[in-house]
Amino acid sequence: xxxxxxxxxxxxxxxxxxxxxxxxxxxxxxxxxxxxxxxxxxxxxxxxxxxxxxxxxxxxxxxxxxxxxxxxxxxxxxxxxxxxxxxxxxxxxxxxxxxxxxxxxxxxxxxxxxxxxxxxxxxxxxxxxxxxxxxxxxxxxxxxxxxxxxxxxxxxxxxxxxxxxxxxxxxxxxxxxxxxxxxxxxxxxxxxxxxxxxxxxxxxxxxxxxxxxxxxxxxxxxxxxxxxxxxxxxxxxxxxxxxxxxxxxxxxxxxxxxxxxxxxxxxxxxxxxxxxxxxxxxxxxxxxxxxxxxxxxxxxxxxxxxxxxxxxxxxxxxxxxxxxxxxxxxxxxxxxxxxxxxxxxxxxxxxxxxxxxxxxxxxxxxxxxxxxxxxxxxxxxxxxxxxxxxxxxxxxxxxxxxxxxxxxxxxxxxxxxxxxxxxxxxxxxxxxx
Amino acid sequence: xxxxxxxxxxxxxxxxxxxxxxxxxxxxxxxxxxxxxxxxxxxxxxxxxxxxxxxxxxxxxxxxxxxxxxxxxxxxxxxxxxxxxxxxxxx
Numbered sequence: 001x002x003x004x005x006x007x008x009x010x011x012x013x014x015x016x017x018x019x020x021x022x023x024x025x026x027x028x029x030x031x032x033x034x035x036x037x038x039x040x041x042x043x044x045x046x047x048x049x050x051x052x053x054x055x056x057x058x059x060x061x062x063x064x065x066x067x068x069x070x071x072x073x074x075x076x077x078x079x080x081x082x083x084x085x086x087x088x089x090x091x092x093x094x095x096x097x098x099x100x101x102x103x104x105x106x107x108x109x110x111x112x113x114x115x116x117x118x119x120x121x122x123x124x125x126x127x128x129x130x131x132x133x134x135x136x137x138x139x140x141x142x143x144x145x146x147x148x149x150x151x152x153x154x155x156x157x158x159x160x161x162x163x164x165x166x167x168x169x170x171x172x173x174x175x176x177x178x179x180x181x182x183x184x185x186x187x188x189x190x191x192x193x194x195x196x197x198x199x200x201x202x203x204x205x206x207x208x209x210x211x212x213x214x215x216x217x218x219x220x221x222x223x224x225x226x227x228x229x230x231x232x233x234x235x236x237x238x239x240x241x242x243x244x245x246x247x248x249x250x251x252x253x254x255x256x257x258x259x260x261x262x263x264x265x266x267x268x269x270x271x272x273x274x275x276x277x278x279x280x281x282x283x284x285x286x287x288x289x290x291x292x293x294x295x296x297x298x299x300x301x302x303x304x305x306x307x308x309x310x311x312x313x314x315x316x317x318x319x320x321x322x323x324x325x326x327x328x329x330x331x332x333x334x335x336x337x338x339x340x341x342x343x344x345x346x347x348x349x350x351x352x353x354x355x356x357x358x359x360x361x362x363x364x365x366x367x368x369x370x371x372x373x374x375x376x377x378x379x380x381x382x383x384x385x386x387x388x389x390x391x392x393x394x395x396x397x398x399x400x401x402x403x404x405x406x407x408x409x410x411x412x413x414x415x416x417x418x419x420x421x422x423x424x425x426x427x428x429x430x431x432x433x
Numbered sequence: 434x435x436x437x438x439x440x441x442x443x444x445x446x447x448x449x450x451x452x453x454x455x456x457x458x459x460x461x462x463x464x465x466x467x468x469x470x471x472x473x474x475x476x477x478x479x480x481x482x483x484x485x486x487x488x489x490x491x492x493x494x495x496x497x498x499x500x501x502x503x504x505x506x507x508x509x510x511x512x513x514x515x516x517x518x519x520x521x522x523x524x
Contacts, residue, residue, distance in 0.1 A: 032489065044519035046443045049478070049489040051521035155523055209523040210493065214516060217442045217452060229522040236524075264524020312488055315500055329498070331521045334488060 020146040025085035028052040028233055031335070039085075041147045041230040051331065052233045054085050063282040070248065075100040077135055077241040083277060084241070085234050086142040095141050096167040098134030099241050101126040103249040103397070108365035109378075113385050117256065117394040122246055123368055129190065130403035131324075131371070132267065133163035136238035140164075140227035141171050143234035149225030153177055155212040156228075157205050157263065157324045158187030159371075159402055164227055165194030176224075178208050183323060186406040204318055206329045232266075239267040243274025246397050247284050254278075254289050256394035259381045261373045261401055262293045262302050262347065263325045265332030272339045292390065293336050293347035294380035296320035296355060296372075302333045306347035311337055321352045321410050322372040324402060346389055350379035356410055358382060362400070369404030377401075434459050436509045438468060439516040444479075447472040456515075461494060462505035464515060479517060491520045 020039055027036045032050025043052055066082065073079030077099035078091040091097075102123045110119035124132040137160070144152055151174045154164050161177040168175035175196030179188070180203060192198045201208045215221035216229050227235045247254055254275060260268040272291055278284045295303045298320025305313045313333035318326035330336070340347050350358070355372055358379035363369050370378065377398050384390035404411070420426040427433060438456050440448050448454050454472070458464035469476035481487050485505070492499045493516040499507040509515060 042443075044441075044443055044489065044521050047478070049443075049487050049519050049521070051489065205523070206498075210491070210516075210518060213441075213491075213518045213522045214439065217439075226522075228524055232522065232524075266524040315498060327524060329491070329500075329520070331489075331523055 021087045022085040022143065022146055022234070023087055023090075024056045024058060024082060025054045025234075026057050027055045029055040041143070041149070041225065043230050043232045054233055054237055056083075056085075058083070058277070058281060061281060066281065067252070067283060070244075077138060077238070080241055080244045083244070083281075084139065085237055086139065087146075090142060093142070093145070094171045095138050096128050096134050096163070096170050098127040098138055100245060103246060104366060104368065106366050106398075109362060112361065112365055113382055113392070115385065115392040115396060117392060117396065120246075120250075120255070120395075120397045121362070121366060121368060122242060122397055122399050124242070124399065124401050125368070125370065125374075125403035129159070129162040129166045130406065131159035131163065132239070132242065132399075132401040133159045134167070135241050136160075136235045137163040137167045137227055139238040140225065140231045140235040141167050141173070143231045144173065144225040144227075145171070147225065149223065150174060151176060151224045152227060153212065153221075153224050154227045154229075155179075155205065155208040156191070157326060158183045158191065158406065159324050160228065161191035161198060162187065162194070165191050165196045165198070168196055169194045178212055180204055180208055180323075184407050184409055186408060187323075190406060205327050206315070206318075209327075209329075236266045236270050239270035240274030240277065242267070242399070243271045244278065247275070247278055250395070252284055253395075254284050254287055255397040256288075257290045257292065257345075257390060257396040259292045259294055259377045259384075259390075259396070259398045261325055261377050261399060262295050262333075262336055263327045263330065263373075265293075265302060265330045265336040267401070268293055269332050269335045269339060272343070288344070290343045290345040291339055292345040292380065292384060293340055294377045295347065295349040296322035296325055296376050297349045297351040298322070299326045299328055300349040301328060302330055302336050303347040303349040305333065306337055306340060313337070320355075321407075322355055322376050323407075324371060324373045325376060346384070348380045348384055348389075350376060350383055354379040354383070359404060359411055360414070363404070368400060370400040371402035371404050371407040372410050373402055374400035374404070375410070434509055434511045434513070436464055436511075436513045436515050438464065439514065441517055441519055443519065444475055444517065447475040447478075458509055460505065461492060461499055461507045461509055461515065464509050465505070489520045491518045492516065493518070
């Protein structure tokens with residue numbers, strides 16, 4: 001067996017690893033084989049290539065004291081700092097401070113869908129750059145600071161590029177991010193406006209991701225912190241805060257059912273991790289919950305594998321309007337399958353027409369304008385209720401992970417009801433009175 | 434057939450720190466077997482106990498993900514570039 005030190009396993013480390021202060025984080029542990037290495041900017045297990053995850057020491061927490069500490073914390077994700085890989089004084093550092101977004105009780109949508117047990121939309125369009133990506137980038141910023149990186153980078157389907165650009169600007173990093181060349185204009189502008197370098201790659205997201213994975217092993221990428229590659233173990237933990245917030249906003253209660261979008265699958269796996277941590281810490285009652293995964297039909301490698309009963313995911317070439325979910329080779333796909341099956345959920349998909357219908361349904365009923373990923377979760381929720389798979393008598397939380405203003409093209413057919421002259425006669429003639 | 438193999442950082446202890454090495458073989462499976470001859474231990478990192486590609490390894494022959502091709506039976510023409518990349522990136 002070959003055992004390497006962290007310093008040996010990466011050539012992109014600008015500072016020595018192993019002595020960093022990242023709060024309760026103690027080591028990196030392989031999710032596949034359990035191999036442990038010290039904290040550092042590494043992401044794949046040197047034994048089996050499995051994903052490295054943060055191992056924590058949560059011992060010594062008094063449950064009620066922890067609850068009080070969280071409740072009196074800042075109105076952002078740093079209220080959960082004792083449960084995240086960040087230093088205890090994280091709230092005093094320059095960062096983008098996302099989170100504590102609204103959990104909207106969606107009574108109108110519930111009536112439309114026939115849900116009686118309580119339907120909620122966790123609306124992450126309220127984050128600083130209008131998507132959930134601010135949560136994960138905020139974690140990566142702290143890891144980048146701890147490891148001494150000065151340039152931040154990523155492969156992105158759009159939302160992440162904007163989040164990295166904004167957080168880098170606030171925290172004083174250079175940024176250079178990579179996106180597919182044909183993204184929605186809104187996402188390109190939102191990523192470029194922060195002043196970092198934005199590079200379009202001729203290819204789809206999986207091509208961009210491959211490029212970044214190769215760049216990281218090349219001298220050209222030396223000293224760069226790729227938030228979703230060599231900082232991925234830290235970055236991914238940010239999605240746990242969605243689980244924490246949902247439960248706290250429900251009055252420290254687990255929802256019965258969650259509907260979560262799947263791109264790489266990281267968010268869904270970390271929401272599950274967050275829920276289990278809350279149970280283990282005694283902050284919520286230990287009871288069953290079901291996690292349902294949502295994909296677009298035009299990029300549905302995980303739902304296809306789920307329906308076929310497979311435990312591996314065959315990559316696909318994406319072709320969908322839900323570009324933020326268009327990852328054909330999802331890194332955490334196998335874990336999504338495990339979690340859906342373990343919790344009693346399913347993984348389902350909807351087509352582009354159903355996505356647009358669902359965006360309009362959510363907007364019409366709740367005044368929430370979701371990006372296409374939100375159309376996917378609402379569309380899948382509707383489909384699963386109609387199929388009798390999702391139980392309408394149970395408390396259900398649906399995630400909206402981004403703002404519809406970023407994907408205006410998806411609803412481009414929506415527009416003026418009428419064009420009239422500035423006169424009352426014209427108003428009446430148009431049938432608007 | 435002689436091909437160039439790009440080695441990810443976590444496997445470079447097997448190649449003396451080299452990011453690229455040459456290997457022989459007409460298929461990906463043969464290329465990995467040849468790599469093993471010259472860099473003992475590397476095959477066990479890339480292949481599982483059944484001799485299949487580990488699920489968190491992506492391998493490309495030129496620009497093609499071998500999972501879209503014939504896996505370990507994918508042809509490796511003379512001068513091809515083979516890239517071995519950890520799959521847990523992105524998202």
